[in-house]
Amino acid sequence: MRRILIFDTTLRDGEQSPGASLTPEQKLIIAEHLERLNVDIIEAGYPASSPGEIEAIKEISKHIKKPIIAALARTLKTDIDACLKSLEKTRRARIHIFCATSEIHLKYKLKKAKKEILKLTAESIRYAKQFIEDIEFSPEDATRTEFDFLVEVVKLAIEAGATTINIPDTVGCSFPSQFGRLISNLRESVNLSDVHLSVHCHNDLGMAVANSLTAIEKGADQVECTINGIGERAGNASLEEIVMNIKLHPEIFKGETRIKTEELYKISRLVSHLTGIPVQPNKAIVGSNAFAHEAGIHQDGILKKRTTYEIINPTDVGVKETRLVLGKHSGRHALEEHLKKMGYHLRKEELENLFLKFKEIADKKKEIFDEDLEILLEEIKGRVPQVYKLDYIHITSGNTTVPTATVRLKKGKQLLQDSACGDGPVDACYKAIERITGVRGKLLNYSLQAITSGKDAVGEVSIKVKFKDRIITARGASTDIVEGSAKAYLEAVNKMIYKLKEKGKSSP
Numbered sequence: 001m002r003r004i005l006i007f008d009t010t011l012r013d014g015e016q017s018p019g020a021s022l023t024p025e026q027k028l029i030i031a032e033h034l035e036r037l038n039v040d041i042i043e044a045g046y047p048a049s050s051p052g053e054i055e056a057i058k059e060i061s062k063h064i065k066k067p068i069i070a071a072l073a074r075t076l077k078t079d080i081d082a083c084l085k086s087l088e089k090t091r092r093a094r095i096h097i098f099c100a101t102s103e104i105h106l107k108y109k110l111k112k113a114k115k116e117i118l119k120l121t122a123e124s125i126r127y128a129k130q131f132i133e134d135i136e137f138s139p140e141d142a143t144r145t146e147f148d149f150l151v152e153v154v155k156l157a158i159e160a161g162a163t164t165i166n167i168p169d170t171v172g173c174s175f176p177s178q179f180g181r182l183i184s185n186l187r188e189s190v191n192l193s194d195v196h197l198s199v200h201c202h203n204d205l206g207m208a209v210a211n212s213l214t215a216i217e218k219g220a221d222q223v224e225c226t227i228n229g230i231g232e233r234a235g236n237a238s239l240e241e242i243v244m245n246i247k248l249h250p251e252i253f254k255g256e257t258r259i260k261t262e263e264l265y266k267i268s269r270l271v272s273h274l275t276g277i278p279v280q281p282n283k284a285i286v287g288s289n290a291f292a293h294e295a296g297i298h299q300d301g302i303l304k305k306r307t308t309y310e311i312i313n314p315t316d317v318g319v320k321e322t323r324l325v326l327g328k329h330s331g332r333h334a335l336e337e338h339l340k341k342m343g344y345h346l347r348k349e350e351l352e353n354l355f356l357k358f359k360e361i362a363d364k365k366k367e368i369f370d371e372d373l374e375i376l377l378e379e380i381k382g383r384v385p386q387v388y389k390l391d392y393i394h395i396t397s398g399n400t401t402v403p404t405a406t407v408r409l410k411k412g413k414q415l416l417q418d419s420a421c422g423d424g425p426v427d428a429c430y431k432a433i434e435r436i437t438g439v440r441g442k443l444l445n446y447s448l449q450a451i452t453s454g455k456d457a458v459g460e461v462s463i464k465v466k467f468k469d470r471i472i473t474a475r476g477a478s479t480d481i482v483e484g485s486a487k488a489y490l491e492a493v494n495k496m497i498y499k500l501k502e503k504g505k506s507s508p
Helices: 024-037 051-063 077-086 103-110 114-129 147-160 176-189 208-217 239-248 261-275 296-304 332-341 348-362 370-380 425-437 481-502
Strands: 005-008 041-045 068-073 093-100 135-140 164-169 196-201 222-225 389-398 401-411 414-421 442-450 459-467 470-478
Touching: 005 196, 005 239, 024 041, 024 051, 024 261, 041 051, 051 068, 051 077, 068 077, 077 093, 077 114, 093 103, 093 114, 093 164, 103 114, 114 135, 114 147, 135 147, 147 164, 147 176, 164 176, 164 208, 164 222, 176 196, 176 208, 196 208, 208 222, 208 239, 222 239, 239 261, 296 332, 332 348, 348 370, 389 425, 389 481, 401 425, 401 481, 414 425, 425 481, 442 481, 459 481, 470 481
Parallel strands: 005 041, 005 222, 041 068, 068 093, 093 135, 135 164, 164 196, 196 222
Antiparallel strands: 389 401, 401 414, 442 459, 459 470
């Protein structure tokens, strides 16, 4: 099986993403992780851009031993000299020379004739070849270059000593069928048997990965890409997507890479952290939702057989495990399995009661955490019978109105409702509960804390209430503070009623 080379340009083209500038120390950290990932070539930078870039590439060259270290240059001796200076201590060095070849670039950017481009290409490659054997040449904007001229430039570059020919879709304008045809036609028109054929695709139309894979299918044996697909404008082809496609479809690509795919997630997060460019949740392979499931049907399938809804084992890309997100779309099966992981084995009736409460809270917040479930478990496994249950609560409050609470409670099949005013919404709520139940207490202590994360966090209310000669503690939780407070007070009332029954006294 042929080997497909992975040329990573995160440190050069990727760093050109607006706002993604890296310090030399950060570039070295990423380079070390790229070496661990086992990429074949690291394009470490563009030395002519600054003295600091030269020093950064020198530092990378000093520490990185296995991959080829490449540096970018225009068809200028000064650029090539800067590359030579930055690569002087590199064990395996490559100079990557590029020159625009499309009509629009020649006319408006370079203001040069085709003959001048041919001369610059040949002279620059020959000059670099005196010092370094491994030379890559890229006809910039190849996909918008007149084909006969592209063939002429590529042939001349090979004659001058280029060992890799890279065909860039510089502005990301190609469609896979077009790009594939270009690669096939180039292979038919030029003898590429003694050089590597590479591609470098941009993502302006969202086709960078598709174009790159089509080129590999048509015979390209090197692909240039970046971690998370970062780069100029809409970015480059995503390394992780290309690698996993090749891994999962060897019958199509007739080749393999040497990438250690279990390192993909780790380096994705590292690059995101150092560049400040977040990874979108639904990003293929490395997005936070790539192995997360919330829909009940999907969760049920995953629990029965992971491959029903996952074509990649998460551990293959460095993700610890499949994540079943508990939310409003989750089903009983997922909830039950999650509870088992937490150490809870519920009876059928208990599970059904918990599931109903779970659905209630899931309608109020996006994701249910373990702490939420702990609270719900306490409620369904309640230590005392719930004589009164909260059915409805409505609060009117503000700095120009008297806080008023309307509360409706369930007692068996009865619905009991009353209203009351208070010093605040919680006080009004408690007074309404007292009017309904006839149980009056004195609030000694009240505390509130968030027990789950996020803006929609569940708050837990802890209270201490004195009923005549008894002091009772109780808790209640909800995403709504007043509702949590009402639940806590009702628990205290129910405890008091239970204690009175235990002693044979009549209850309200």
